[in-house]
Amino acid sequence: MKIAYLDCATGIAGDMTLAALIDSGIDADVIRAGIDSLGLDGVELKTETVVKGGFRATYVKVVHPEQHAHRHLSDIEAILERADGVTDSQKTIAREIFMAVAGAEAKVHGSTIEKVHFHEVGAIDSIVDIVGTAIGFDLLGVDQIICSHIPTGHGKVRIDHGVCAIPTPGTAELLRGIPLADVPVEAELTTPTGAAIVKALVDRFSTSLPAMSIDSIGYGAGTKDFPQRANLLRLFVGTAQASPEFDQVYLLETNIDDASPEVIGYTKQMLLENGALDVYTTSIQMKKDRPGVILSVICRPDQRDTIETIVFHETGTFGIRRSLIERSKRLRESITIDSDWGPIEGKLGWREGEPAVFTPEFESCAKIAKEQELPLREVYRTIEAWYQQAEFEQEEDDEPQEQDHSHSHDHDHSHDHSHDHDHDGGHDHG
Numbered sequence: 552m553k554i555a556y557l558d559c560a561t562g563i564a565g566d567m568t569l570a571a572l573i574d575s576g577i578d579a580d581v582i583r584a585g586i587d588s589l590g591l592d593g594v595e596l597k598t599e600t601v602v603k604g605g606f607r608a609t610y611v612k613v614v615h616p617e618q619h620a621h622r623h624l625s626d627i628e629a630i631l632e633r634a635d636g637v638t639d640s641q642k643t644i645a646r647e648i649f650m651a652v653a654g655a656e657a658k659v660h661g662s663t664i665e666k667v668h669f670h671e672v673g674a675i676d677s678i679v680d681i682v683g684t685a686i687g688f689d690l691l692g693v694d695q696i697i698c699s700h701i702p703t704g705h706g707k708v709r710i711d712h713g714v715c716a717i718p719t720p721g722t723a724e725l726l727r728g729i730p731l732a733d734v735p736v737e738a739e740l741t742t743p744t745g746a747a748i749v750k751a752l753v754d755r756f757s758t759s760l761p762a763m764s765i766d767s768i769g770y771g772a773g774t775k776d777f778p779q780r781a782n783l784l785r786l787f788v789g790t791a792q793a794s795p796e797f798d799q800v801y802l803l804e805t806n807i808d809d810a811s812p813e814v815i816g817y818t819k820q821m822l823l824e825n826g827a828l829d830v831y832t833t834s835i836q837m838k839k840d841r842p843g844v845i846l847s848v849i850c851r852p853d854q855r856d857t858i859e860t861i862v863f864h865e866t867g868t869f870g871i872r873r874s875l876i877e878r879s880k881r882l883r884e885s886i887t888i889d890s891d892w893g894p895i896e897g898k899l900g901w902r903e904g905e906p907a908v909f910t911p912e913f914e915s916c917a918k919i920a921k922e923q924e925l926p927l928r929e930v931y932r933t934i935e936a937w938y939q940q941a942e943f944e945q946e947e948d949d950e951p952q953e954q955d956h957s958h959s960h961d962h963d964h965s966h967d968h969s970h971d972h973d974h975d976g977g978h979d980h981g
Contacts, residue, residue, distance in 0.1 A: 552799070552852060555691060556760055557698040557753070558785035559732075562740025565680025566611050567771040568748055571786035572687030573598060574609035575769025585686045586679050588636030591615070594675060596683065601772050604781025608770035611683075613676035624653045624664060630678065637682065644685035647751040652743060655724035655750075677744045684748055691788065694852040695799070695875060697761055698753040700732035704740035722746045730756050736777055754875040765789040799877050800828060801848075801855050805868040806835065808843030815844065818865040825861060826854045881908065890937050892919045897934075909938045 557563065557571075573579045583596050593616040601610045627649050631642050653664040660667060688696070703718040703726070710719055717739050718726060725746035734740060766789045773782035807815065819830045829849040837843040846866065850858045852875070859871055881900035886909075888895050895915045901907040911934045919934075920927045 552694045552791045553692065554695045554697060554761065554763055554789065554791050555688075555693040556757075556763070556787040557696065557749075558760070558787065559699050559701055559741070559749075560785070561734065561736065561773060561777065561780055561782045562702050562704060562742075563745035563749060563784055564742040564773060565677055565684060565744030565748065566613075567773050567784040568745065568786075569680050569683040569687060569771070570598070570609040570611040571769040571771030571784045572684065572691065573611065573769070574771060575691070575767045575786050575788050577687045577690050581690065582683045582686050585634065585636045585641065586683055588634040589630050589678070589682060590633055591630070591675055591678070594679060596679060603770075603772045603776070603783050604779075606770065606781050606783060608772035608783050610772040610774075611680075613679045615675040615679075618675055623666070624649065627678070631682070634682070637686065638689065641682075641685045641689045644689055644752070645682050648681050648685065648744075648747045651725060651747045651750040652721070655721050655743075655747075658724050659720040680744055681747070688752060693788065695754045695791075696752050698749055698756050700730040700756060700758055701726060701746070701749060702732040702734035702736070702740045704734065704736050704738045706737040706739075708739045718746075719743065725750045729753075736780065738775055738777070760787060762792040763787070763789040764792060797877065797879055799852065799875055801850050801852060801858075802874040802876050803848045803850065803855070803858060803862065804872045804874075805846050805862060805866065805870065806837060806843055807846055807866055807868060808837045808841045810866050814865065815846065818846070818862065821861050821865060822848055822858060825857055826850065827858055888934075888938055888941065890934065892923065895919070895934055897938075909935065911935065 557568075569582070573582065579596070579598050586594065586596055593614075595614040597612045597614055599610050599612075601608055628646075631637065631645060634642070637645070650664070653667055656662070656667040657664050703722070706717050707714050708717055708719065709715075718741065719739075722741060722743050725743065726741070726749075729746075729749060765787055767787075769786040769788070771784040771786065773784070775782055810818075815832060819832075822830045827848050827850050831847050832844040833847065835843050835845055846862065848858055848862065855873070862868060862871055881902050883898050883900040886897055886899050888897065895911055897909055897911040897915070899907050899909055911931060916927060916930045916934065919925070920930045923930070
C-alpha cells in the first residue's frame with residue numbers, strides 16, 4: 552500500500568503543502584497547467600529553491616493582481632467547473648477541502664454553507680494552493696495519508712475580522728477532533744488552508760513515522776523564519792511495510808430511510824459481488840422518528856472508489872462516512888478434507904504460536920445436512936471432530952520412531968488436505 556506521511560513540525564499551510572508535493576517529485580508544470588485553466592487573470596505560480604534552518608527546500612509563491620473580492624462557495628464552484636485542465640478526481644479533492652472550510656466558517660459565523668463568505672481561503676493565493684494541492688495528491692496516487700499531530704502556534708494574528716488569538720476561530724473549528732501538538736513559537740503555524748487540507752484528506756494521525764519503505768521526501772518551506780527551528784513541512788512518500796497478521800480496511804457507512812428492503816438487499820448483493828469484504832445493516836431511528844438502517848461496508852483501500860460508486864448509485868444517498876480502521880487477523884487458507892460424506896470444504900486459520908482453527912464452509916455442511924437428513928449443527932460438530940481426529944493421527948505419525956531400521960523414513964509433515972491457497976476466499980467478516 553502506497554502511503555504519504557505529513558510531518559508538520561512547524562505546522563502546515565497551503566503553500567507549504569503544495570511546495571512539499573512538488574519537491575517530492577510532482578511535476579510543477581502539470582500543476583501550473585491546471586491552475587492556468589482556472590481562468591484567474593494575471594495569476595502565476597512560481598517555485599524556487601531556498602534554505603530554511605540550514606536545509607534545502609522548495610518554496611512556492613502565487614503572483615497575482617490586487618483583489619478585494621469575497622467569494623461564496625458558488626463562486627468557487629464556478630471557478631472549478633470551467634477548469635478544463637483539472638480532472639474530475641482533482642476537482643473532487645479540491646471540493647472536499649473547500650467544503651471543509653465552508654462548514655467551519657458557517658459554524659463560527661452562525662451562517663450557512665451557501666451564504667458564508669470565504670475570506671482568507673477565498674483569496675486567489677489560497678484557491679491556487681488548494682487546487683494545486685488537489686492536483687498534487689491526485690498525481691501522487693497514495694492509498695492513505697497519515698499526519699503528525701498539528702502545532703497551531705501561540706499569540707495573536709490579524710484577519711479580516713480583526714485581531715484574533717491563535718488558532719483563529721475558523722482554524723480551531725477545522726481542527727476539532729484532530730490531535731494538536733504544543734510547539735512554543737509565537738506565530739500562526741497552521742493556517743486555515745492548511746487545517747482544511749488536513750481535515751479533508753488525512754486518514755489517520757501518528758506521532759511517529761509509520762513503518763514504511765521511503766521512496767521520496769519532499770520539503771515545503773514556509774514564509775517565516777524561526778530561531779533554532781527550520782520552518783519546513785516534510786512529506787514522506789513510500790510503501791507501507793505490512794504484517795501478514797495485520798492490515799487496514801475502510802468502513803463505509805451511510806444512513807438510509809427512503810429505500811425499500813428489496814433495494815437494500817440488492818445493493819448488498821452488488822457490493823459483495825464487486826469485492827466488498829462484508830456488508831451488513833443496523834436498525835436505527837432517524838429524524839422525525841422515521842425508522843431507517845445504517846448500511847455498513849468493509850472493503851480494502853483499493854476497492855473504496857468502486858464500493859462508494861455502487862452505494863451512491865443504488866441507494867441515492869447524499870453522503871458516505873469513511874473510517875480507515877486497522878485489523879488483527881488470522882492467516883488463512885482454503886482446504887478440502889475427506890470424510891465419510893465425501894469432500895468437505897473449509898478454512899484453516901492460524902496466528903503465530905497458536906494452534907490452527909478449522910471452520911467448515913456453510914455450503915458443504917448444508918448440502919450434507921439435506922442429503923443425510925441431519926440437523927445442520929450436528930453436521931458441523933461431526934466434521935469438526937473428524938478434522939481434530941485427523942490432526943491427532945497426523946501428529947502421531949510425525950513423532951520420531953525409537954527403532955532404527957536403517958531406512959530413510961521420509962515423512963511428509965504437511966497436512967494432506969488438498970490445500971488450495973486462497974487467502975482471500977469467501978466473505979471476510981474481519
